[in-house]
Amino acid sequence: MERGEEKMSHVVETAELAKQDATYLQALTELLFQLGDDDLLIAFRGSEWLGLAPHVEEDVAYSSITQNTMGHAVMYYNLLEELGIGKADILAHDRKPQERRNGIYIEKRNGEGNYLDEPYYDWALAVVRNYFYETFKKIKLEAVANSSYKPLANVARKVLMEHPYHLAHWKLWIKQLSNSTEEAKKRIQDRVKEAWEEFEDVLELGKHANDIRSFGLVSIGEEEMKDRWLDEVKSVLADVPEGSLGKKYGNGRNGEHTQDLEQAIQTLAEVYNSDKTAAW
Amino acid sequence: MSKESDFYQVYEVFSRRGNKAPMQHQFSLLAPNREMAMIMAQENFMRREEVIDVWVVKQSDIRKMTSEERQHMTNRIDNKEYRTTKGYGYLRQKWKEKEQGMLDEKEIMSWKEVKKR
Amino acid sequence: MYNYVEDGDSKTTAYVEHDKAKYDAFMARIEAGEKIEADDWMPEDYRMALIKLISMHGISEIMGALPEKEWVPKAPTLRRKLGIMAKVQDEMGHGQLLLRVAEDLMKPYGKTRENLMEDLLNGDLKFHNVFHMPTKTWADAGMVGWLVDGAAIISQTNMLDASYGPYQRALQRICQEEVFHAQHGESIIMALAEGNEYQRDILQESLNRWWPSLLMFFGPASAETTGSSKQDIMIKYKIRKSTNEELRQAFLTKYMPRVFSLGLTVPDETIRYDEEEEKWIYKQPNWDEFKQIIRNNGPRSKERLRLREIAYENNRWVRQALATEPVSV
Numbered sequence: 001m002e003r004g005e006e007k008m009s010h011v012v013e014t015a016e017l018a019k020q021d022a023t024y025l026q027a028l029t030e031l032l033f034q035l036g037d038d039d040l041l042i043a044f045r046g047s048e049w050l051g052l053a054p055h056v057e058e059d060v061a062y063s064s065i066t067q068n069t070m071g072h073a074v075m076y077y078n079l080l081e082e083l084g085i086g087k088a089d090i091l092a093h094d095r096k097p098q099e100r101r102n103g104i105y106i107e108k109r110n111g112e113g114n115y116l117d118e119p120y121y122d123w124a125l126a127v128v129r130n131y132f133y134e135t136f137k138k139i140k141l142e143a144v145a146n147s148s149y150k151p152l153a154n155v156a157r158k159v160l161m162e163h164p165y166h167l168a169h170w171k172l173w174i175k176q177l178s179n180s181t182e183e184a185k186k187r188i189q190d191r192v193k194e195a196w197e198e199f200e201d202v203l204e205l206g207k208h209a210n211d212i213r214s215f216g217l218v219s220i221g222e223e224e225m226k227d228r229w230l231d232e233v234k235s236v237l238a239d240v241p242e243g244s245l246g247k248k249y250g251n252g253r254n255g256e257h258t259q260d261l262e263q264a265i266q267t268l269a270e271v272y273n274s275d276k277t278a279a280w
Numbered sequence: 281m282s283k284e285s286d287f288y289q290v291y292e293v294f295s296r297r298g299n300k301a302p303m304q305h306q307f308s309l310l311a312p313n314r315e316m317a318m319i320m321a322q323e324n325f326m327r328r329e330e331v332i333d334v335w336v337v338k339q340s341d342i343r344k345m346t347s348e349e350r351q352h353m354t355n356r357i358d359n360k361e362y363r364t365t366k367g368y369g370y371l372r373q374k375w376k377e378k379e380q381g382m383l384d385e386k387e388i389m390s391w392k393e394v395k396k397r
Numbered sequence: 398m399y400n401y402v403e404d405g406d407s408k409t410t411a412y413v414e415h416d417k418a419k420y421d422a423f424m425a426r427i428e429a430g431e432k433i434e435a436d437d438w439m440p441e442d443y444r445m446a447l448i449k450l451i452s453m454h455g456i457s458e459i460m461g462a463l464p465e466k467e468w469v470p471k472a473p474t475l476r477r478k479l480g481i482m483a484k485v486q487d488e489m490g491h492g493q494l495l496l497r498v499a500e501d502l503m504k505p506y507g508k509t510r511e512n513l514m515e516d517l518l519n520g521d522l523k524f525h526n527v528f529h530m531p532t533k534t535w536a537d538a539g540m541v542g543w544l545v546d547g548a549a550i551i552s553q554t555n556m557l558d559a560s561y562g563p564y565q566r567a568l569q570r571i572c573q574e575e576v577f578h579a580q581h582g583e584s585i586i587m588a589l590a591e592g593n594e595y596q597r598d599i600l601q602e603s604l605n606r607w608w609p610s611l612l613m614f615f616g617p618a619s620a621e622t623t624g625s626s627k628q629d630i631m632i633k634y635k636i637r638k639s640t641n642e643e644l645r646q647a648f649l650t651k652y653m654p655r656v657f658s659l660g661l662t663v664p665d666e667t668i669r670y671d672e673e674e675e676k677w678i679y680k681q682p683n684w685d686e687f688k689q690i691i692r693n694n695g696p697r698s699k700e701r702l703r704l705r706e707i708a709y710e711n712n713r714w715v716r717q718a719l720a721t722e723p724v725s726v
Contacts (some may be wrong), residue, residue: 013508029599029613044470047469047470047478047482048470049464050462050463050466050469050482050484050485050486050489051459051463051489051704051705051708052707052711052712053708054712054715054716055510055712055716056459056489056492056496057493059486059489060489060490060493063482063485063486063489064486066482067479067482067483067486070475070478070479071479073475074475074479077475081711088475089475093473093474094536097556113707115466115467115470116467117700118703118707119704119707119708119711120707121563121708121711122711122713123712123714123715150597157403176719177715177719178720179717180718180719180721181714181717181718181721183714183717183718184714184715184717184718202430263530267470267471268470268471268478270471271468271471271472271473271535272473272474274473274535274595275593275595275596276590277593278473278593278595278596279588280473280474280477280535280588280592
């Protein structure tokens with residue numbers, strides 16, 4: 001911690017400078033993969049929903065959010081590319097599950113079936129997941145907006161500009177459904193309960209958390225992120241499950257993942273894999 | 281018990297491109313209530329346009345002209361030059377004789393800048 | 398993307414003689430280039446033709462999102478993922494605009510979007526022939542964006558002066574977005590055409606497969622071909638300007654030189670432009686197959702309808718939940 005605190009005020013202006021400290025570079029790379037992979041995966045799940053939302057107007061609105069979110073992932077992958085980690089498209093399409101750093105709840109399938117065939121997708125899951133995620137994203141982005149890595153801080157501030165719409169959208173959905181029919185309330189509550197057992201790793205910074213924090217890459221640590229997230233969620237949802245959050249399927253920040261991520265990667269890289277040398 | 285069809289309420293959507301632009305009607309959408317209508321409006325109709333403000337109005341709250349009214353209440357006789365600058369165009373020549381310019385729209389609208397003292 | 402095609406099963410309401418004065422005034426208005434609005438008096442066959450045209454156009458946009466959508470999560474690069482997502486989103490958006498126009502026309506009959514969805518699912522409301530076809534490779538995503546949308550642009554721009562105001566205004570929006578669609582499709586195709594052997598192969602294979610559908614896109618040349626055609630009423634009421642065959646010829650004129658310039662061929666060795674007749678001579682597609690396709694007996698008709706049905710049924714609880722009194726937030 002001491003060394004980190006010393007460095008906290010030290011602003012790193014460029015990729016070249018970041019590369020000069022291997023520990024700093026590793027912590028930065030981890031954080032960028034968390035940010036990029038979260039956005040890529042939730043946008044991927046959003047892209048599977050396209051055309052299947054409760055009504056046409058929502059389909060159109062949801063797709064804008066999905067596109068924005070994938071655009072955010074691109075910005076993080078570009079930062080990684082600048083750091084010499086690899087080309088953005090390769091980082092998105094050609095990394096094994098254990099190299100991915102998204103939270104496990106983010107990779108969860110949209111429901112039963114798949115998007116091409118018998119997609120019994122659950123709108124309650126979409127609403128709960130997106131609301132939980134966008135609430136978390138705001139907290140994390142604010143923590144990154146003052147990052148010691150200047151290029152990342154700049155990206156975070158840009159992303160924060162279009163994020164309020166995303167959060168408002170999903171907050172409205174969860175509020176309205178939570179205040180409607182008994183059936184809707186139950187569906188939402190069931191998904192909230194499920195999320196409670198799985199969401200914790202999303203709020204964490206993984207095994208390099210200490211470095212990420214001490215290098216000032218984020219301005220608050222994971223414990224405070226968790227507290228802020230809980231406060232926000234409790235202020236919106238009348239009753240949240242008792243007990244603490246869990247990570248039922250492991251910690252995605254450390255490369256632990258489920259079958260669902262494999263399905264996601266297989267699908268999103270299907271054409272890419274058909275000819276990796278081709279220019280598409 | 282409400283019917284599923286009540287989910288589909290018609291909202292008219294308006295938006296403004298910039299501070300100097302008027303509110304402009306864009307299109308209509310279906311939403312169950314006005315908050316939902318609002319959250320959908322911008323991405324449904326202004327994905328590529330500049331927008332600084334959005335209004336949604338429930339269609340049934342709008343008193344529109346009827347078909348008859350549109351045909352019978354929007355006509356005017358073309359004899360109202362006294363209401364427009366067209367009826368005062370002769371002044372240009374008069375002022376010219378007195379070696380003065382015409383205070384036309386272009387001139388008057390340019391008066392927003394007054395010399396600093 | 399769309400064209401008005403008739404399967405020969407429909408009946409139109411006979412024009413009622415005692416509205417002669419109104420009818421003459423109506424015709425005078427459209428002859429003078431005025432636009433008819435939803436609450437204006439209109440002849441029953443005009444309303445019926447519009448409902449049929451626009452609801453089919455709208456539902457075709459919604460159904461048309463499905464074949465392309467298959468490639469949205471799979472698109473090969475981040476840029477392509479974003480581009481095709483925005484494009485398919487637009488198609489849903491076009492569906493939204495058109496369904497709204499159709500819904501206002503159906504209002505006197507007490508029908509809503511719910512009825513349109515039900516009509517689609519029970520087979521009463523047809524969707525365009527091209528969207529019954531499979532999209533087997535990434536090249537198909539490009540082919541839909543390039544030539545299917547190209548055909549759609551030809552038929553939609555032809556109605557930009559349509560006598561029905563709300564439809565014409567929706568088409569203005571749609572055609573503006575189609576410019577992006579056209580370039581999006583060209584961009585995918587260009588990369589494949591200038592790519593490696595595998596890419597060029599899937600591109601040619603895709604065009605070979607889509608060729609009959611592209612010719613069928615504009616519908617039969619005349620009533621004799623399939624037994625019925627509603628193009629005359631559309632032209633009489635100034636909804637569109639040109640016949641099916643005129644549109645098909647315009648499409649071939651605009652796109653064949655581009656197809657050939659990329660080194661592609663079409664599976665019709667007899668196709669040529671006849672300088673004297675000033676028209677393209679081509680092998681007719683199988684119009685019996687066309688009739689089968691638009692009656693929901695195409696290669697992917699059932700699967701596409703099933704997707705729509707699941708999405709509709711599966712989300713019913715959401716629409717029911719919010720059909721209650723508005724929640725203040």
